Amino acid sequence: MKPQLLPCPRKLRRISGASRLDEATPVATQRSAALPPEGYALTLENDRVQITAADDAGEFYARQTLRQMIETCGGACDNLEIEDAPVLAYRAFHVDCCRHFYGVDDLKKLIEAAARFKLNVFHWHLTDDQGWRLEIKRYPRLTEVGATRPDSRFGGVIEGKPHSGYFTQAQVREIVAFCAARHIEVVPEIELPGHFTAAMAAYSFLGCTGAPVEIEMTAGIFPHVLCVGNPEAREFVRQVLDEVCALFPGRYLHIGGDEAPRAAWQGCAHCRERMEQRGLPSFDALQGDYIKELAAYLKEKGKTAITWNESLKGGQLGADDVLVQRWMERKPLTKPFAQAGGRVIEADFYHYYFDYPYGMTPLKKSFSFDPFKKTGAPTSVFGVEGCLWTEFVRSFNDLCEKLFPRLLAVAERGWSGFPTRSFPAFLEAVEAQRAPLAALGIPMRPRVDWDLPPHRRLPDIIRFFKGSLTPDLLRQGLFPDSGKKKEQ
Ligand SMILES: [Zn+2]
Known part of the structure; x- marks a missing residue:
């Protein structure tokens, strides 16, 4: 399944195949000074997750992305690579x-x-x-x-x-x-x-x-x-x-x-x-x-x-x-x-x-x-x-x-x-x-109210x-x- 992520990552590339993804999926983390502040990279492949983060905030945001992947993919998720960092500080x-x-x-x-x-x-x-x-x-x-x-x-x-x-x-x-x-x-x-x-x-x-x-x-x-x-x-x-x-x-x-x-x-x-x-x-x-x-x-x-x-x-x-x-x-x-x-x-x-x-x-x-x-x-x-x-x-x-x-x-x-x-x-x-x-x-708010038709x-x-x-x-x-x- 394709994950639903919010906010939209800056770069997301699908890799062939899918992985089992839930709370028990192994996650490896590392730091990289090459990434922009608050930035991170995340790869899901072979039933494993690799996170590379610029700093503590970057790792925190990678984990928010991962949480949304788990919440919206329900067990099996398309393999993917994400490179992400905020536009505004x-x-x-x-x-x-x-x-x-x-x-x-x-x-x-x-x-x-x-x-x-x-x-x-x-x-x-x-x-x-x-x-x-x-x-x-x-x-x-x-x-x-x-x-x-x-x-x-x-x-x-x-x-x-x-x-x-x-x-x-x-x-x-x-x-x-x-x-x-x-x-x-x-x-x-x-x-x-x-x-x-x-x-x-x-x-x-x-x-x-x-x-x-x-x-x-x-x-x-x-x-x-x-x-x-x-x-x-x-x-x-x-x-x-x-x-x-x-x-x-x-x-x-x-x-x-x-x-x-x-x-x-x-x-x-x-x-x-x-x-x-x-x-x-x-x-x-x-x-x-x-x-x-x-x-x-x-x-x-x-x-x-x-x-x-x-x-x-x-x-x-x-x-x-x-x-x-x-x-x-x-x-x-x-x-x-x-x-x-x-x-x-x-x-x-x-x-x-x-x-x-x-x-x-x-x-x-x-x-x-x-x-x-x-x-x-x-x-x-x-x-x-x-x-x-x-x-x-x-x-x-x-x-x-x-x-x-x-x-x-x-x-x-x-x-x-x-x-x-x-x-x-x-x-x-x-x-x-x-x-x-x-x-x-x-x-x-109920979806019907988000964008009311003009007459309403x-x-x-x-x-x-x-x-x-x-x-x-x-x-x-x-x-x-x-x-x-x-x-x-
Ligand atoms: Zn005065």
Whole structure:
């Protein structure tokens, strides 16, 4: 039988004959410095498997391939030779644990699944307006106050009960170790300067007016932003980042930078003073300058900062300062950034935001996305990422069905490049993963929903937005970038 492999290996050659293949098949392994990082070669012949790997990650990925061969060939497999290595070094999946909290056990299931498809970054969204989910020892109120909201009213659905949860530092270490064993780097995200309400609910001095604020219970973009003109607030952020750096041994740290309204800064003497002192002509520049300062602080600690593409607007950030995650932009600022040598992570809203319904983002659309096209500089695409925001994701079951199978399109693209195999061939490989995923406790969306016929797409979209959008959110603009523009 022919194995179903996902992601698609870069080179696969069939050799005549077939071998018995199961858990008991002998596997010999060796290392070769001639292979690219994370790369491996695998040969199945004479009822034996030979693996040659570039490094530990390469051997791990060879074993994932072997596992898929066993799972999809059922005892007898065509003899073959595979030579394989990823196109992109950064292949990520993202989970928002703020809007709805998903705990250690759920995350472990997702991480286990992601590793099987050779994803190697877990982007962990830990702080936002509706919840602060990370224990910070120096500032205990962040979780004492910021980890619980009295109710949840996303999209007008009133849940009618408090929503609470955070990760202790011991739990974070557990997740980091669980990921490391699967060659996954954890990239925590501490959102700044916007999406900061939960922090300000705990420590009101962080805001421009110092007035108390309540943790948010609805979806949207909120005016509560960090006062970047206040030295004490900036010191607070550095102290938090110190603890975050000590907890997460990885190379990257995400510091947000999206959807930060400017109204509070406009009315703030401290922020205006900082603009004057530093010769910053706009609020966009105030943000860019602050992100640059934080990135330099993190660099001293051996970390590279990642920021959402909005931070490029002020023009302060150069190719060496940060990695930029592109999700949506009116003016194409990531393109010149990439062309100047900057590294970009592609998380395109229209293709890789999996909180939206299949009617709006069908599997084929995600699969067909060419991440190398947007920046116009293929060598500057550093990574791809599938994102799962959870305002409207109220159960782990729903979370899984939104991610799977669409996340597999991201895994295929990040590993195999663009284009790879045909869409029908990809579908076959996806379907073969249903049972192995179910065995991990991860339900996959029924196939009938992956690519709805045109007459069913619109009703699916309307159903989603009817339940998801409130008049408030509509006033801000359907897509956040449009809402923010008015405030500048
Ligand atoms: Zn201020």
